[in-house]
Amino acid sequence: MKFSCTSSYQDDQSKDANEDLDHANALSLVEDAKKPNAPGYRGQGIDDDELAKAIQESLSMPSYQPYQPVQFLPRGYRICGGCHHEIGYGHYLSCMGTFWHPQCFRCYACGQLIRETEFSLSGTYPYHKSCYKELHHPKCDVCHEFIPTNRAGLIEYRAHPFWGQKYCPSHEHDHTPRCCSCERMESRNTRYIYLGEGRSLCLECLESAIMDAGDCQPLYHSIRDYYEGMNMRIDQQIPMLLVERQALNEAMEGEKYGHHHMPETRGLCLSEEQTVSSIHKRPRIGGNKILDMRTHPQKLIRRCEVTAILVLYGLPRLLTGSILAHELMHGWLRLKGYRDLSPEVEEGICQVLSHMWLESEIMPGSTSVPSSSSYAPSSSSAMPSSKKAAKSDTEKKLGEFFMHQIAHDTSTAYGEGFRAANAAVNKYGLRRTLDHIHFTGAFPV
Ligand SMILES: [Zn+2]
Ligand SMILES: [Zn+2]
Ligand SMILES: [Zn+2]
Ligand SMILES: [Zn+2]
Ligand SMILES: [Zn+2]
Incomplete structure (x- = not known):
């Protein structure tokens, strides 16, 4: 499950301020998760009931952990989510009940430090938003772009039941050729053979x-x-x-x-x-x-x-x-x-x-x-x-x-x-x- 999270540097020396910051972070998380563009997947032929359910599921955030006030944690007992060592008395970052040394707050995909205030969290692993999207947002097998979200904020695509070829619904109406033999859509980096009479053939079928x-x-x-x-x-x-x-x-x-x-x-x-x-x-x-x-x-x-x-x-x-x-x-x-x-x-x-x-x-x-x-x-x-x-x-x-x-x-x-x-x-x-x-x-x- 993905959501974006705002982070801010905190200092254990001023814990009254920390409590407010943590609380603010937790609130912003809930707000973020309620945004209509929370991720969700929609296959072909899903009816409105299922769509509503998909939205609900995308909002339920199974990895969510309730806000825990900082002062309940015994001093010195915060374990860094990156290096798994204890966080001492210095600066640390926190989000959704996980803590990091600032130098350990790295993207799980590319390993680089995350400096942005908005990032993605999957389980307890933080990601750059762009890295997370690259990894998890489905790409179209026809135009090779990220599959866009529909009006309900869900990623909606068509998938062939046998080949699993995924594509933007728009390609069904934009004259993208479909192989008359195997039904696969022509991808933008191949050229099908036109047989005439409205029939196109992919190169694998042509073989x-x-x-x-x-x-x-x-x-x-x-x-x-x-x-x-x-x-x-x-x-x-x-x-x-x-x-x-x-x-x-x-x-x-x-x-x-x-x-x-x-x-x-x-x-x-x-x-x-x-x-x-x-x-x-x-x-x-x-x-x-x-x-x-x-x-x-x-x-x-x-x-x-x-x-x-x-x-x-x-x-x-x-x-x-x-x-x-x-x-x-x-x-x-x-x-x-x-x-x-x-x-x-x-x-x-x-x-x-x-x-x-x-x-x-x-x-x-x-x-x-x-x-x-x-x-x-x-x-x-x-x-x-x-x-x-x-x-x-x-x-x-x-x-x-x-x-x-x-x-x-x-x-x-x-x-x-x-x-x-x-x-x-x-x-x-x-x-x-x-x-x-x-x-x-x-x-x-
Ligand atoms: Zn660490
Ligand atoms: Zn990254
Ligand atoms: Zn596409
Ligand atoms: Zn027959
Ligand atoms: Zn074919």
Whole structure:
């Protein structure tokens, strides 16, 4: 707890005056603590009741010690809060029941003497006000300034629930780019890449971004192998296209049956014959934006229930893969004759496959499917362990974030659906859960 305290030099020879001074100091402390700018912290979404409580707590000062008149202390029994030796008959300083030799009244952070009349005290440790602020006042991860206090005098900031990135609330409205993949805000000392269509990508996500069909095909094949490894082989050759946002939205409108989708659609499993503009050649990146995007119209021919799987370009490999795993599950359900599932059941089970694939990528050796299930991954289709081990910590952390996003989604279809589907799969295994869905259209409970 921090508060400012006024100090004044005192001399033990004139204790009547001391008593008044000490009393004055104690009063000024209480006054200071009641100032509206007493520190307090406020996270996102705290309501007014909690806000009021936060103010109360910031004023309650747990380190406060009641004023003790100087004359009750036996002469010579004051211990210096700095060197812990007895203070004799010379000058001393006192604040909140702690005493110091003048030469021991030093900032706990920088070790320099405190000469200012206002300082900060934490427990019994004094600090220069500026040193205390440097140590304890949160800084914004976007503009790198101290996070300002709001009108109620509290430090108010936004913090990302996964990354913990803290920033001034103002950056939500000042056009600070936010990464379309990992949701982190662009800090003032980095430059994100602008992908066009309102999407920005951070440099960590760019590192493994899938930018053309050549990058994406091997990934698509490895996910089909993953399905095969769980005895969910898809025999039909379903084309996979990497597309821009606009092409994805147009394709979505071209489908006869409405799709339930997230506010931001990143993948699609098509059933209609359509012409889709897809990306073939990796675009060049110049400055901090995408140059010469080359697309190519592709006519989809119906050979089976599923005409194509589309995925948004420019996302990191693990996110692209999790989208493909999700869309491929839609394809699998359609090809295996699962009909008219509720959005919660269909999206929920597709998210389970997406989550399982991510887990298999970032936690080599783990299987999220109980071994009793015949849909357990077989070792023959597992990727070579060396390839998995080569994943950087940055990429692993991203994968954990995508799993966190799936698990904590607040929407009914994707979030509630995933949690219900995941509970069923954990209890009954994937095969029995899917069989139950086939016969009843619902998750087993
Ligand atoms: Zn001392
Ligand atoms: Zn200092
Ligand atoms: Zn800021
Ligand atoms: Zn990112
Ligand atoms: Zn879906």
